[in-house]
Amino acid sequence: xxxxxxxxxxKTAVWxxxxxxxxxxxxxxxxxxxPQAEMLDxxxxxxxxxxxxxxxxxxxxxxxxxxxxxxxxxxVGNAAYIVSSAAKGKGVGRxxxxxxxxxxxxxxxxxxxxxxxxxxxxxxxxxWKSVGFEVIGxxxxxxxxxxxxxxxxYIMYRKL
Amino acid sequence: xxxxxxxxxxKTAVWxxxxxxxxxxxxxxxxxxxPQAEMLDxxxxxxxxxxxxxxxxxxxxxxxxxxxxxxxxxxVGNAAYIVSSAAKGKGVGRxxxxxxxxxxxxxxxxxxxxxxxxxxxxxxxxxWKSVGFEVIGxxxxxxxxxxxxxxxxYIMYRKL
Numbered sequence: 001x002x003x004x005x006x007x008x009x010x011k012t013a014v015w016x017x018x019x020x021x022x023x024x025x026x027x028x029x030x031x032x033x034x035p036q037a038e039m040l041d042x043x044x045x046x047x048x049x050x051x052x053x054x055x056x057x058x059x060x061x062x063x064x065x066x067x068x069x070x071x072x073x074x075x076v077g078n079a080a081y082i083v084s085s086a087a088k089g090k091g092v093g094r095x096x097x098x099x100x101x102x103x104x105x106x107x108x109x110x111x112x113x114x115x116x117x118x119x120x121x122x123x124x125x126x127x128w129k130s131v132g133f134e135v136i137g138x139x140x141x142x143x144x145x146x147x148x149x150x151x152x153x154y155i156m157y158r159k160l
Numbered sequence: 161x162x163x164x165x166x167x168x169x170x171k172t173a174v175w176x177x178x179x180x181x182x183x184x185x186x187x188x189x190x191x192x193x194x195p196q197a198e199m200l201d202x203x204x205x206x207x208x209x210x211x212x213x214x215x216x217x218x219x220x221x222x223x224x225x226x227x228x229x230x231x232x233x234x235x236v237g238n239a240a241y242i243v244s245s246a247a248k249g250k251g252v253g254r255x256x257x258x259x260x261x262x263x264x265x266x267x268x269x270x271x272x273x274x275x276x277x278x279x280x281x282x283x284x285x286x287x288w289k290s291v292g293f294e295v296i297g298x299x300x301x302x303x304x305x306x307x308x309x310x311x312x313x314y315i316m317y318r319k320l
Contacts, residue, residue: 031231069276071191072304073313113299115275116229137297137315139273144232153233155297155315 001092003099006050006062011040013059014052017084018043025146027121032146043080049107051100053083053092060087063096065104068113077109077160093123097131104160111159118143119152133158161252163259166210166222171200173219174212177244178203185306187281192306203240209267211260213243213252220247223256225264228273237269237320253283257291265320272318278303279312292318 006014015036022030022039030039043064044050053061061083068078079100083092104112112133117124119138137155145151166174175196182190182199190199203224204210213221221243228238239260243252264272272293277284279298297315305311 025232029229029231029233034231069189069302071189071194072185072306073189073276073302075304076299076302111301113302116233136299139236139296139315139317140319141271142229142233142236142273144235146232155299157299159300 001053001055001060001095003051003053003096006044006052010052010059010062011044014043014062014082015040017059017062017082020085021082025144026148027118027124029116029143049103051096051103053087053096055087058084060084060090061092061096063100065100065107065109067109068115075108075110077104077107077112078115079104079112093127094131097127101131101160109160111157114154114156116142117154117156118145119154120145120148125154125156128156131158161213161215161220161255163211163213163256166204166212170212170219170222171204174203174222174242175200177219177222177242180245181242186308187278187284189276189303209263211256211263213247213256215247218244220244220250221252221256223260225260225267225269227269228275235268235270237264237267237272238275239264239272253287254291257287261291261318261320269320271320274314274316276302277314277316278305279314280305280308285314285316288316294318 048064048066050064052059063081067074068076133156135154136157139153141150142153143151208224208226210224223241227234228236293316295314296317299313301310302313303311
């Protein structure tokens with residue numbers, strides 16, 4: 001598996017993964033019905049640094065990095081990650097997590113903040129804790145989980 | 161003092177207040193040098209509901225409301241507020257705060273979240289606490305305060 005900068009040619013493969021991820025309505029805020037164009041405009045918006053994890057010709061995961069705030073708050077980074085269903089449980093998320101923290105340092109970020117980690121998303125919460133993130137806040141009833149209803153979200157943070 | 165929806169004709173007056181507010185670099189993340197066009201594009205971006213507080217012909221304050229997250233998180237509102245230096249200490253902030261909470265309810269939001277209240281901004285922190293907000297998280301070194309250096313930011317929240 002290799003991680004590299006995303007190219008325009010990766011967009012269709014990234015959309016396929018996004019579509020899978022949002023279909024379940026249990027981890028990401030985007031409605032399962034969000035159209036491809038809207039989703040790709042968001043995922044590849046100009047202020048983001050975009051990466052993909054590839055296995056041969058297959059895109060198995062993707063993530064982006066950006067500043068969490070403009071101006072006087074721009075030293076804190078933010079990121080989002082997706083893994084294809086076929087590649088789940090194979091360490092793709094962890095590889096992207098570690099790579100992205102190094103890359104965030106390289107880009108000059110001093111810390112990383114996740115604004116919205118669904119509390120019941122154990123895989124994500126445990127992954128982030130295992131690479132040094134702490135829960136610094138909890139938003140009550142932040143997420144309309146498709147099967148469990150109103151669910152809290154964590155705000156997670158670590159210094160770089 | 162009256163609060164009403166903002167019109168295109170209010171933009172120049174709103175910019176004057178934003179410019180004053182960001183000049184000090186002690187409460188808002190925007191660089192004091194942020195250009196007018198960039199700032200107004202942000203303040204009046206299409207997903208926002210914009211309001212102004214007026215005293216006769218003078219715009220003395222402004223605020224906006226929007227969803228803090230898309231899709232499955234869109235029931236949580238978010239907002240930002242500015243008061244002109246000439247109108248400070250005259251209850252404009254409190255009037256806008258109370259009005260905005262009613263308006264957020266009317267728009268269907270179930271709660272309100274502020275993602276970035278500079279911890280040393282006592283006027284704001286105390287105002288929000290006095291109208292029912294709680295600190296639900298604290299971001300270490302989130303803000304490069306122009307005079308005090310690295311400063312924490314609060315995440316504040318209340319149900320509506």
